[in-house]
Amino acid sequence: MKLPWRLLSLAVIGTICSSPAQAVKDREAAVRQDRAALEQDPRWLYNDFQRGLAEAQRTGKPLLVVLRCVPCLACAGIDAAVLRQAERELAPLLDQFVCVRVINANALDLALFQFDYDLSFSTMFFNGDGTVYGRYGSWTHQHEFQNTTIAGYQRALEVALALHRGYPINQLALAGKQGVALPFKTPLEIPPLAGKYKADLDWEGKVVPSCVHCHQIGDAIRASYRDQKKAMPTEWIYPMPAPETIGLTLAPDQAALVKSVAAGSAAARAGVQAGDEIISLAGQPLISIADVSWALHRAPESGAVPLVMKRGGAQKVLQLALPANWRTKSDISKRVGTWSMRGMATGGLVLRDLGDAERTQRAVGSDKLALFVSGLGQYGIHGAAKKAGFLKEDVIVELDGRSDRITEGELLGFLLQNHQSGEIVKATVLRGSERVELSLPMQ
Numbered sequence: 001m002k003l004p005w006r007l008l009s010l011a012v013i014g015t016i017c018s019s020p021a022q023a024v025k026d027r028e029a030a031v032r033q034d035r036a037a038l039e040q041d042p043r044w045l046y047n048d049f050q051r052g053l054a055e056a057q058r059t060g061k062p063l064l065v066v067l068r069c070v071p072c073l074a075c076a077g078i079d080a081a082v083l084r085q086a087e088r089e090l091a092p093l094l095d096q097f098v099c100v101r102v103i104n105a106n107a108l109d110l111a112l113f114q115f116d117y118d119l120s121f122s123t124m125f126f127n128g129d130g131t132v133y134g135r136y137g138s139w140t141h142q143h144e145f146q147n148t149t150i151a152g153y154q155r156a157l158e159v160a161l162a163l164h165r166g167y168p169i170n171q172l173a174l175a176g177k178q179g180v181a182l183p184f185k186t187p188l189e190i191p192p193l194a195g196k197y198k199a200d201l202d203w204e205g206k207v208v209p210s211c212v213h214c215h216q217i218g219d220a221i222r223a224s225y226r227d228q229k230k231a232m233p234t235e236w237i238y239p240m241p242a243p244e245t246i247g248l249t250l251a252p253d254q255a256a257l258v259k260s261v262a263a264g265s266a267a268a269r270a271g272v273q274a275g276d277e278i279i280s281l282a283g284q285p286l287i288s289i290a291d292v293s294w295a296l297h298r299a300p301e302s303g304a305v306p307l308v309m310k311r312g313g314a315q316k317v318l319q320l321a322l323p324a325n326w327r328t329k330s331d332i333s334k335r336v337g338t339w340s341m342r343g344m345a346t347g348g349l350v351l352r353d354l355g356d357a358e359r360t361q362r363a364v365g366s367d368k369l370a371l372f373v374s375g376l377g378q379y380g381i382h383g384a385a386k387k388a389g390f391l392k393e394d395v396i397v398e399l400d401g402r403s404d405r406i407t408e409g410e411l412l413g414f415l416l417q418n419h420q421s422g423e424i425v426k427a428t429v430l431r432g433s434e435r436v437e438l439s440l441p442m443q
Helices: 005-017 027-038 049-059 076-085 087-094 139-143 151-165 214-227 266-270 289-297 337-346 356-362 380-387 408-418
Strands: 044-046 063-068 098-102 121-126 132-137 248-250 258-261 277-281 303-311 314-322 349-353 371-376 395-399 424-431 434-441
Touching (some): 027 044, 044 049, 049 098, 076 151, 087 151, 121 151, 132 151, 132 289, 214 337, 258 266, 266 314, 277 289, 337 349, 337 408, 380 434
Parallel strands (some): 044 098, 063 098
Antiparallel strands (some): 248 258, 277 303, 303 314, 349 371, 395 424, 424 434
């Protein structure tokens, strides 16, 4: 039986967060313990953004909002560090903020809270009037839940405070950091979530099933496009591009310090060098790597974007030329939101581009499509490819007439923007030395 897209988010969260490697064993107890520990905490306002906003207006302090999926182990290390382990290191900085901890996305104001929804720990910094100063989120911590390093977080706090001291003179420079218009005011208005959750958590019953997780926002928005038979916008397929997308590797313990630059990349062509400190991107002052991703998220599909660098104590203005389709080079393979797109576009296949040695072994050219089936879904929409005859370790060498070399992420974008549910695309796979013709259903 085909699973309706409006129920997809529930299926995905059940699949992912039920894994012992990715979630605490007793999710319900974890949420209740978090509430018991922090509801009366003298520093943290618990799950009440509006109260925090009012307090920021009253005191003149900036507002710091931590958004945390408590049951998920991802980012547990930095979460514990910010709350407890680093109290002495961070206390002088945290004391200068109104601090709020939000553990569910049910009633988030989507005009204000636009960040990387695939992260289980994020922080947004606001002025009391709702102006966004910046964002913090770490994929290093997301993938290493025992990582408790906070140097980058501390730097974000410091720069956010500096922006607050310069406000409102710097308000024009902050314009690009503000959220853009979305068709929904809260997650509860997005069709796949509407009517299934309430604004408040069910503390008298089962808390966890009553919670909208942050990643469900992205899942639901993508599903709404699919339900309407509309091509999915590129920015929802490749959200919050990592700096590596343009060839930058940034130091995790700084706001935006260039650690290395990939040869031939957009950043290299712009003249960025290792050791440069990026002061602003697209006119936006940066407080963290997540701010770089936000600036790229809002960047044009092609064209020049200004970078202001500090090099050797002097500032230098560069122009970052973004080529057409630059966003499709973003690595989305480890994002939670990619699971739902795999269900829509490839029937639950997990694909990996073959390396040069493997291509030589299989007699596949270096410029040709060769996507190795490293994972194969088993159930529901994620079992469609298996049902269609695909096998683990197949190598896709042609799909929908395309045989040029592309990544899994590029393939997902191509299929989601060119095909709708119910359509069938033809595929050719290598199975050992045999070429096998298959039909892949779009969902």
